[in-house]
Amino acid sequence: MKIYVFKRLLLLIPLLLGITLLTFSLTNALPGDPALSLVGERAQPEVIEKIRKELGSDKNIIVQYAGYLRLLLKGELGRSYYTNRKVFDDIVIKFPNTIKLALGAILIAVPIGLLLGFISAYKRNTYIDRLISSLSITGLSLPVFWSGLLIMLLLSLKLKLFPPSGTGDLRFLVMPALTLSLPAIATLARVTRTSVIEIFDMPFINTARAKGLPVMKINFVHVFKNALIPLVTVIGLDFGSYLNGAVLTETIFGWDGIGRFTMEGIIKRDYPVIMGCIMVGTVVFVLINLVMDIVYHYIDPRVRLHDSDR
């Protein structure tokens, strides 16, 4: 177990290097001087000179990349062209809001998605199953920026239940979290259905039935526990889709997280902001996946066995 975690942590190093290499190439491909594109043209000449020296703009590309890594390690993601604030500082302020939104979406998505998936699997090939399946594929096909606007129109502008936009307490959180949870509910329902059906057909469920266990016990103890295992990965992987969706959802609902920060960066062509958000978003995504992998490893004895075989 410890060896596995250690191995996974080691694998993180090339992955993070790869990510920085990609963002570095993107930054380098941006129009203009990379030093200028980090701090903006309005920065004081000595600041530009300092960044340029750190980046090693005059030296070869490997030295430049090393300089870029050094800056990143210091938490220097550059400064916004417009506010002249450090991008990293802004991200530190805004990121908790995005996490709040993502957690809200997970809290909505997991129970509903699991429930729908279970019902679908138990009522396999009936009209209820078909209804849930069509609902979930529809959920996957809706563009979040549009479903968000419809939710806003219905819940806020017509029914006046929630404030239409802004950042703040729970009342502000409900609509963006609901919007963000729609595709996640759909994915979860689909995966749960497949996973539960697979377990239904396993011999140990037959055994449980044959020895006369009550149906509820079979459902909750045998099926539920085993079906949950692959779902952990899906819930973790969905975090990426939350980060994708956050850019659109936060923009619509004026939620002050890094998604809206990214969108504002795009509109103003504020490159340090965009690159900073991509960088931080990806690193967080990778770290969450790592945690999920380890959790997965921990809860599923089969994976552990398989690993020690190798």
Place this chain on the structure above:
Amino acid sequence: MTLTGKLSAVLIATIFSLSILSPLISPYDPEKINLDSIKEPPSFKHPFGTDNKGRDILSRVLYGGRISISVAIIAASLSMGIGLIMGLCAGYFGRKFDTIIMAFVDLILAFPSLLLAIGVSIILPPGIYTVMIAIASVGWASFARLIRGYVLTLKEAPFIEAAKAIGCGDSRILFAHLMPQCFPISLVMMGIKLGGYILTEASLSFLGLGAQPPTPSWGSMVSMNRAYIASEPWMVLFPGLAIAVTSLCFNLLGDTMRDKFGLKIRT
């Protein structure tokens, strides 16, 4: 083919032909500003209403379909082409080549896809070609992974051994023997992915990175008109509906194709 599969295929064909024929059938010029008919609700004259510049929304949705659908399809073909070649080479040659390509694939799949696509599109001037490149530069990875796995199982097949025995070169084996075998699963994968690409294109347009105004595209129409959601909801409703229906049809078709060919592809 199931009923849903057939139905979605028919709907896609309809949406296709409507978009292709848009110059002939759309009632108005999609870019013509008409200040006499601003923000009109849906009526016989304007079935989808008009926007804040008096442009007919039905015409704009029809024309927008050309852009949204063609961008998604070209991006999907690009992804498939790159993924096919990369996957073939990685699977067939193995060793270092395989390691390097798969490292790239893993790296790309490690990114939240829309964020990476945003990263790619900001370094190029905004427009439909940028969106295609952005989608393809992320999308090829899943094709490459699929094809590589498939080639690994094919490589040991007797017909490849036979081809080697009669002295075929690597390129002949790759392109004349292995590639045709990979086409069917690539096409199924493309069917599965297209619905998602429609959404990605719409999202990038929504963020202002796609087709530039006044050219209509579904995503940018929702984005431009969203300020009017409270008073003139039809301005947002119809372009969004177009995205949702198109993406849904592609997703249904993709599912049908996957079930039919019995492929275990993760979506």
